[in-house]
Amino acid sequence: MTNLWRLSYTKLLSQLSQTKSLNPGLQIQAHLTKIGLLNDSKHRNHLINLYSKCGAFDYAWKLLDESPEPDLVSWSSLISGYAKNGFGKDAIWAFFKMHSLDLKCNEFTFPSVLKACSIEKELFLGKQIHGIVVVTGFESDVFVANTLVVMYAKCGELLDSRLLFEEIPERNVVSWNALFSCYTQNDFFSEAMRMFGDMIVSGVRPDEYSLSNILNACTGLGDIVQGKKIHGCLVKLGYDSDPFSSNALVDMYAKGGNLKDAITFFDEIVVPDIVSWNAIIAGCVLHECHHQAIDMLNQMRSSGIWPNMFTLSSALKACAALELPGLGQGLHSLLIKKDIILDPFVSVGLIDMYCKCDLTKDARLIYDLMPGKDLIALNAMISGYSQNEADNACLDLFVQTFTQGIGFDQTTLLAVLNSAAGLQASNVCKQVHALSVKSGFQCDTFVINSLVDSYGKCSQLDDAATIFDECPTPDLPSFTSLITAYALLGRGEEAMKLYLKLQGMGLKPDSFVCSSLLNACANLSAYEQGKQIHAHVLKFGFMSDVFAGNSLVNMYAKCGSIEDANCAFSEVPRKGIVSWSAMIGGLAQHGYAKKALHLFGEMLKDGVSPNHITLVSVLYACNHAGLVEEANKYFETMKDSFGIEPTQEHYACMIDVLGRAGKLDDAIDLVNKMPFEANASVWGALLGAARIHKNVEVGQRAAEMLFNLQPEKSGTHVLLANIYASVGLWGDVAKVRRLMKDSRVKKEPGMSWIEIKDSIYTFIVGDRSHSRSDEIYAKLEELGQLMAKAGYVPMVDTDLHDVERKQKEILLSYHSEKLAVAFGLIATPPGAPIRVKKNLRICLDCHTAFKFICKIVSREIIIRDINRFHHFKDGSCSCGDYW
Template structure:
């Protein structure tokens, strides 16, 4: 306050002679000492009175002070009256609009800059690129990229890094990578952005490759980079990489704070090792609601619903209040463990005891919970009575329940609602087609396939991945391109005989084609998860776990097949499908056949 009073005294006592060389420095100093908007306006008035507004340094500083305090009306009025502007002027004005979220005026000011013939600089461009990123405006982003090229600014690391980030956030990862590869000096932020971009675009394997390259280049990751790569590893589900990352984190003495520790819990859980996730959880000195929710979720998609509820009670006893995510994780855990009454009780106490209002995710979990249990009427009643807007996940949960229980009428209702929301999603057509096929309604199956053909929609192929000797192998249905393909099919034939003696009977109901039984049997045996398991039996040592990942839901026959394989071969088989984990051991599955 003392500085402010001194500055005001100086202003009021200052005579008004002709301009002097020291005057610009005086006004800049006065602005630097400003503490509030009233003082800035007071200095502004003195600047105008003393004829100093024509001094670009003073005007720019005044503009900056208005923009810094988010008084954009005053800033733009000053900007509009400036007879001279330089790159700093434009940068401050564009940045001021962007920082308050006024992207429309930010773009408009940038267009005015281009039309004025002023060359944009490396300070203005990142603001505009950031708008393109935040608005996911790829068209404008490409135009800004053209401007960068036109003015020869692509060599600037700052502008190039901003473009990489923009393309990455717009999910145009190939364009981001092209720019990234051309950069001569990549800083840690750019590496981190690029690693995260591949993870977001479902190419986590490339994220890990980039991380290795970054280390080889001598770039030392910080905690943000480590969290990014840990999240990428979680998406890939690669256990050997999870172990290597954990070792790297320990060796470089990164502390397991809330953010990194929670990311590692999620990573280990999604790589199939719930025990390691719990070890990380127990070692963390500080846990927030996100950490507790992550551990609850981890137990949930591993089918340990009661352990998820136990963690919830520990969380309450520790004094941490649950949030909306906590209850989503809890309800998901109940749904995938068949804990119907527990789920209903948790859903009711959300608001009654914790004042957490149910949103679409909670309702989706409840529809899934009731639907899996065969209580389809209650699930539909809940859908029709809910006050929140329905989305594709909610109707998808209802449709999934219809598939389990063969309710065709309700399935058609769910699909009609889904197609209104997502008419180009092939999965909805496929799921209804599968329900028709299970009911033997082959004419309806043909109609659905014709409809997909007319709309040029293609079914997502079933793929399965397996890790062997730190390398990931991919299999598709009927795959014969693997170098050991003959051995794999020979193993499947040998397994088939042993499994039949053990009591396994292939369920041809899961072949959704109107073909002979013999053909159905052959098609069943060539499912991608069976090929991956057979390869795992060939390529890994006896007694070691086999880990596979499926991009779709595991079919019922493959689930039964894997249970028998775990009993006959005495192997633990861990399967991660699109919904959850299955741990097969000695002929049983952790899901209790409830998935």
Template sequence: MWALQFHTPHTLRSSSYSVCTARTSSKPPICSLTLNPSNPTKPETNCNHLIQSLCKQGSLKQALEVLSHEPNPTQHTYEALILSCSRQSSLSDGLDVHRHLVDAGFDQDPFLATKLINMYSELDAIDNARKVFDETRKRTIYVWNALFRALTLAGHGQEVLDLYRRMNQIGIPSDRFTYTYVLKACVASESLISLLHTGKEVHAHILRHGYESLVHITTTLVDMYARFGSVSYASYVFDEMPVRNVVSWSAMIACYVKNGRAFEALELFREMILETQDSIPNSVTMVSVLQACAALAALEQGKLIHGYILRRGLDSILPVISALLTMYARCGKLELGQRVFDQMEKRDVVSWNSLISSYGIHGCGRRAIKIFEEMIYHGVSPSHVSFVSVLGACSHAGLVEEGKMLFESMVKQHRIHPSVEHYACMVDILGRANQLDAAAKIIEEMRIEPGPEVWGSLLGSCRIHCNVELAERASRRLFELEPMNAGNYVLLADIYAEASMWDEVKRVKKLLEARGLQKIPGRSWIEVKRHVYTFASVDEFNPQIEQLHALLVKLSTEMKEQGYVPQTKAVLYDLDVEEKERIVLGHSEKLAVAFGLINTSKGETIRISKNLRLCEDCHSVTKFISKFTDREILVRDVNRFHHFKDGICSCGDYW
């Protein structure tokens, strides 16, 4: 048997069995074969094998040294070198290997072209990946797929779709991987609205070529429709799946959560647990389920899920723990969220961000800032999200000067350049504090293009302070940037209604109707005895609706005797006072509060979540009810938490 001996350049000796000789006589051989007495006839390896072995061991530099002395490197050798460059994140070595294989005549090898494209993708050198593709004359489907994958990961979705059309035009058939990358490309582009149609076309191609039975393709379809907000399409694809795995179940649950349908997410999770044995929920599933519990403020459901996580041994996975922390905080149990954080053996920036955000939505701005400072003290560098969380906390607590200082520290101390989200936070901080001119100036001086988040923050602040002039300016930009976002039209109409500009209200409503848009209906959720109940404004289908209305009328009468005056400016109709009062009395959160009073024990805390901002009248009514009934009522709206107790709200009427 032949035994391989590797010598460093300093200890090389000539050998009559040398098979890898230097390219010039001045260099000694690197690789040699020696005779093994046990088998004197069979050679075991050569320099190609040595290079491949060194790559597997992570010795890339030594492998490259041996390569310089190998006259006939093989395809497998180059493959090993390319993979090693990727693993060691070495672009310079990758470029050297690329040049070497071109010199060796492998530049038109489709297999190696695929590997090179993958390498450049992983090394964030997308231009090099494109160049490999462009210079490869024989492009197999694997070469196309490699570039599709690289471009999708780099966020160049539109380019993938253009290449996909070109590939179809020249008659190259797609395979199962092609469709996965192209579907992901549909949501990797910035123009999501226009690409929904493209996604449906790709879906049609999948059906036409019989790939709809492959679970990874249908799961990607579910995810694509989820990102477009097309829940009905995602649900249809999921229901038609012949086979489902944990990934497909998780994708559909996440679809419901991301699109504001947390109730359906919990129902689907329950179905997954009861009806399947092969698809056991994993950490990804549990993160989405915890997010659903958080969205509904379903504390008891969340506790059950926590128990399931402990039984499954998923409580050591950081994303799960962070989601658990957030769930407790968003269910109004901030102390339990803090306890989860305190018990964590390892904390990453996501965990810290979750805690900062949790205190922020509860209006504890100064505590959130302190936690932010503790994070830095413990050696965890703040991320983009960290500043969004802490600036948001400043906004909810009215900490204007603190917010300004944190914003300025981003570049000066942490070398993080503000993004659109950070500017939106600053506009919100100033706008809520009625510093609308300063907020507008921030937008004017932005070094990047203000996005809908920024203009939306300004419009929301104009709604709070009824600034018609600035609201019109902000809405004009929003109608251009988000023509299909009904919320912007409703906000502007609210502002006009408060200013009694009824002709303008009618104009905005006509514009809303002309574009086929509808106001998002207000919904509230309450958990009673581990069951979640949902309420819509002026809900006529609840079996207890008459009892709920009777209780609200009784409470309203008592409150008026104590000085309560209904605030009806949220009603976008020019109606008489009594009719407006009837409408606001039927708001979903009032119905949920009444339901909680009737169906929970005396003294029990009532927890409600709402999908929109809490209106002024509901805020005022809930304060009165908390005092009259001696109940603590927690309401979480789309922005923050409101803790009502003894007629006082934790927000201090600043929200």
């Protein structure tokens, strides 16, 4: 774990050095001091490098002075910082100080001190250092050699500079740039031009620095023709005000990435023709300046020039991007008037525009009217269906055109696989998979990634993993698809392992990977691993990403730290409904009903409208705090106030609210008034209420409905048996157990998980598989004795086994959550909170026991069961025993 943290700190400090972020560096130094890692040479050197690059030399010197044995890396970082910030004298002084300590320069130190000599024009010292370079054998290092070339030139010794350049065995573009810079800065422009020609002949490709220097040379010589040639071939030889040349310049600048210059050249054209307008409108669309493209189109028409099909094709793309169907339909009418509607190029543009405006029926009409449908048109239509979630229509069109022999390509397969995933049609995925293999697309990276994604969304994780494993060079989208699938389907451990593999391959995660991993940590309640992913989110600069921010809120809330969730929520830059819902839901799950409702009010004030998930969280908050009137108010007004019809989930929440509050008759009335047949969640809520209030009649009715809806679920049998046991009907308890046996329904085993040092440990009742079982059971024995002295009495009535009281006490003692908590007590530092996740509802005896244990050990115990969080502290639970 320590090595992992060290690696994380060094990577983070390296990233901060690149961005010159001083304040975070100071915070990290304070943290490293606190945890005793500041004396680590790697951390210290990274901090010195950061401070030096930021120009904070006082901090750098302080670290250097406090270092027991500052090494070459420390001094090199300081000297480099001085040189890069233009403090040549200070860099030279630091070099002498380092030299007095008998530390030898390396290939990283020499360039910095030579740069300092260049700044201060210290030719004599530069020559001395040159001598050291030769003696130490670094003259062949291209980086050092390049710096020597620059140093001599800037000190006025051009001949020596040129001789050194000639001696470089393998000149790279930096070597040539160093020489060009020397000549242009010393007004030797002709020599710079000649050497540029030599560089081209030698096969070295010029870069932006080469061209910049040579353009300066052209300027110095007044050779405008050569300047235009060198200027990225942007201006052709002999350019003047000729319309053809002007149009070419507009088009080239637009397509070359400089729309501003393209517009400048366009504005200089006295009378723009149709080609001029087409070039600038297409350029605006290319640069996603879609409003500007529409403005240009209007100016063009005002100038008396009518658009042709190329103009309208670009304009249609702008309409599609802006989702302006009205304007798009107007352009469609214009195309009909111009009698160019049947042109395939234009038809595809119309299909794309209508699809992106969510008018797939209009797009299909254009497609059907096309006289000669080709693959481009098919892909536009199929992709449009897929993007608009018209998945059945997408698959139907593909089957139809496949039988007609139109064919398919990569784009077709991607759209079809996306729609198959949307329908969760695993059989279609398999068929498309077979087709892609048969057609030679099995090695296509995009198709492979789409297959992984589609199989994952169809819950076919084994197939997704097989495709991934067979991929010779999986890329980031491959990892993202499988990690996301693992996270969504609750296989968080596999997701985390895959992330480690991704890092091992040197791939940098994106915000989607981090979001998926955070969701995996949330499902596992893996707080420490979640914090590490949070660190990666910070390191890679994803905090401004809304998806990552929302996932952080969700992760911390589901890992039991509502404080961290609130901090993450406050840092989400643009809070949307997902952000608000995640935080409201988190507060509700932790029992902070009033805070959840207050935040809901703040959300409404912020102008964000709730969705059905938000209102489920609001009702849930009311439920676990016994706020019946508030819940009823929200439930009754959700349609009128927010336009949301209550779903099964909302009814289940409301029935649970009434049931927990003892209003069973009202709960039953609400079930009877539902506009649709109640599902299992509704009857489950009623059964839970019957258990709380020991109402056998209501419990039997709810259980009968659940036996019909979910005969394979053991939870119904267990709850019904608990109701019978609570009123002493042990004969009925036995009947339920026989019914389970006869129906071959197996009771879902209680399982609990706890995270210790990046590992997740699983426990079941009576588990002795752990390597530290003896210690765990000894701890439980010790706690049992202490609890007994404090007044704890095992609640044997909660155990349904037909055994003696003593045996029931033993069985209760070894519930999975108690084993997990005991392990946490012996495996974590004193005072640290214990976080445990359970797959079932925590039993009444464990709930009571943890109130005793948390007080005895003076620790907070956080249990996340299937319903909510329980924070046990100082002898009480956050739920107030209302759960």
